[in-house]
Amino acid sequence: MYPHTFILLGASGDLAKKKIYPTIWYLYRDNLLPRTTKFVGYARTKQTLAEVREKCKKYMKVRPGEGNKFEQFWAANEYLSGSYDKRVDYEMLNQLISKFEKGPTANRIFYLAVPPSVFEDVTVNIKNACISIKGFTRVIIEKPFGRDDVSSDKLSNHLTGLFKEEQIYRIDHYLGKEMVQNLMTIRFANQIFNPAWNRENIASVLISFKEPFGTEGRGGYFDDFGIIRDVMQNHLLQILSLVAMEKPVTLNPNDIRDEKVKVLRHIQPIELKDILVGQYIGNPEGQGDEKLSYLDDPTVPKGSVTPTYALVALWINNARWQGVPFILRCGKALNERKAEVRVQYKDVPGDIFNGHAKRNELVIRVQPGEALYLKMMSKSPGMKFDLVETELDLTYSTRYREADVPDAYERLILDVFTGTQMHFVRNDELKEAWRIFTPVLNQLESDSIQPVPYVYGSRGPLEADKKLQDYDFKYSGIFNCVISRLH
């Protein structure tokens, strides 16, 4: 096996300690990486590897019996401090990496966990001083990929000048989630869904993301972006493209991404009439942080109108979807943590049940607790001839008790080692995403549109329910068995 080096730039930052170090440890622990992989952390902070280890400690789970392996993992690690903008420091980095690259072939993966302000310097210096000369070089990058179409294009052009598209892995960690990956299988490996997956049968599609906490000191970053850029323009739009795209020619990553881009191209830029924005206010009866408004966060500028909640309807003008609202909804400081897709079918035509039949709904729950269930009507068991709403239920925790669903980051980082770009965002997808969102984002800012207040811990602005009705999404009942199992 050829040597691989995983270089983590920004190794002293939050993302590195909370997410990336734990992820590479789990991959190492489970013997999923090439045995000869070396890990090199690089950041401005002058510190020893022991200090890096100490900072990551509380985020890395080490189970009984894994102590030796954990020592081996750290023994395979190096740390080097250096600037982000001086070539000479990257030459030192290159020397350090080269030390472990004995033999004719050696591959390098760079993970950029660095702030956007140094992104250009870092990539130029990698290109100038750290490219592998006897194997592949891949770079993993994280959002923000700009904050509108212009800045994103600038960044893309910069990257295109340095690396080929096959070398660039743009992470959208939602593409690493089990149920998001399952969307293609559900749609294209089952004959029952596909014939009805269209405007003749589906009334609306709701894709939602809810989080029960606010910005928690991250307000400085968040305020410049807002929930639409933070979650909707990337995570939710990616889910939408997988729900709405046509069947790809093959499972080849570029065939899949071709279809994702195609469906995005059918979407018109969002209009102001199709958007509702909200911002959370404190709940005087709540506990701790719940008492605090978004504007109470000391890192948030006074009077900010940045949305922490948004509901948007997108329209796909193609033969399959014309007239079907795709509703994207996301918010922080809400009543629960949940991400799911609800495909709501139309009312049954020619009703013979006096209006008692409720709509079918296919629900794909991304988190928490992966599940797929189909809400349907059935005769109530027994003498009566009444209707009851019930579910065909595939809840993972009961159906796949032994299954070990990996974390999104683990899956995606492993994909980079194996060179699979299926679950990464291609340049043209990103461009389409910004085309759809930029005009309305500009308008929200230029007109200083006031977000509707909603209380921390609530379901969001009350106006959202009315909007859902307008977009032909009918809310009816709850999924009892899953809910009760979760509690």
Ligand code: BG6
């Ligand atoms: C990130 C956003 O991309 O996704 C965060 O920047 C958000 O604001 C997070 O909290 C949610 O990810 P997950 O995997 O916890 O649903």
